Amino acid sequence: MSGRFVRLGETGRAAVSFHVDARPVSALEGDTLMVAMLTSGDRLRQSEFGDGARSGFCLMAACQDCWVWTEEGTKLRACSTPAAEGLRIVTTEPGATWLNHP
């Protein structure tokens, strides 16, 4: 899958690798999780109201559209969390079930 974001510079940084939905992802040191995920893919999560893929909106920690989770269930705001070596990210809230969205 090609990325949504396009790198325009600052590509001489060290590589960082982590996992998204159990697949390995390669990013650069200093990337936010959002940039790391959207330079290698095109979405961060699914809207919990069933209206499609979401990929963030404000990038300034105000809209909360970019939540992703660690495999343990810790919620992370992808736009303000640095990508770090060894992270294991999931794009669906672990264990979350909604009565009206089985």
Add this chain to the structure above:
Amino acid sequence: MAQPSIVVVGAGPAGVRAAQTLVAAGIRPVVIDEGRRAGGQIYRRQPEGFTRSHEALYGTEAKRARDIHETFDALIPQIDYRPETLVWHISGGHVWTVGADGAHRSVPYDVLILCTGATDRVMPVKGWNHAGTYSLGAAQIALKAQACAIGSKVVFLGSGPLLYLVAQQYVKAGANVAAVLNTAPASARIAALPRLAAQPGALWNGVMLTMALKRAGVAMHHGVTPIEIEGDAQNGVSAVAVRLANGREMRFDCDAVGMGHHLRPETQLADLARCEFAFDPAVRQWLPVRDADGRASVQGVYLGGDGARILGARSAEASGTLAALTALGDFGLPIVAGERQKLRRAIAGYDRFAKGLAQAFPWPVAQAAALPGDAIVCRCESISAGDLRAVVNETGAREANRAKALSRVGMGRCQGRYCGLAAAEVIAAEAGVPIETVGRLRGAAPVKPVAFCTANEPEAPAA
């Protein structure tokens, strides 16, 4: 006299200048900022390890940005600096915070200087919920803080000074800009010229931006009416469809959209501090009342920068300084005579320019009334204009908080930051009532989501 304990919230241009003013008076303020590094959004810094210069990042504002950054770095040993810390509530003379470590702390204050900044003001367009749609501010942050474009073919849509600035920054950085689509008619800019002339430098910068975009061959249109951000639920944005000023419909293929209509202040903390608000007809918003010296209506609370009114970064430096000086004066500490008068005069000039911007780049009120019923108003909870209008018609809700309770518009993740102003316009148009009577969404704690399991670490008052 004992020194007052002063808390400054925010480390953008207003917060930095406020802190600097306090330190110069011998005070050691607590400075709480959500950012990892000071500078705010306008002078947001790239992470350590990035190599672009201030000139590359901030263009004509490089000198100001460098001065803000260097001033703040020099202040750090003299202040109680708490970066990556959210103020999520204000009550009982304390600010309630949660830090990067997840721990809650409450910080008592005698004086509170709120420099909370702004976020994008957004008018929804059908399809703005598709992945690949970002705010204009977001598009700029992607470039400034991460050296990325939000897509491989980007349309910028909306109005306001950021529209042209971000487009030009993208072109300069080598991104592919498919079009710049301004909802404001060209005539509005001409009518605004006398007021914009209050800041000839800024006006000139704006003219140069549009000329650079023209030279680069970017398609630019004024007076456009957005029809739809086309795309599909899984693959996201594929095009923007608009009606041009001449009535012709046009589509611009793209895989990303940066949209917005200038900015709106972040006023939740002023609200929680019980500050009085007043309606400003020029921007059609309820804003915290601030006197000419930076005082809010509540004793001990002061407002600096764009968190109270959108007057821009240069004004924020002045109003942050002014708020701090006024606080010192009110506490009986000596301040330089005549300094505040100078700042008030400078702010009056920025105010005139801001009124010109509001005239040149008007909030497209008619777009709210014309939103198709199936267009999403609230992205967080996926509520359409039709859903909201049904609530207005079926329940008689005419007031923002009542309509929120019944429709869920403004109840989600963003707490109305991105839908609240547009929703108010939809309600006003549907009910046929003046926008000021719809009111504003009340600020509610926590102002941003905090985890249930955070531990409380009460802070001993400073000795």
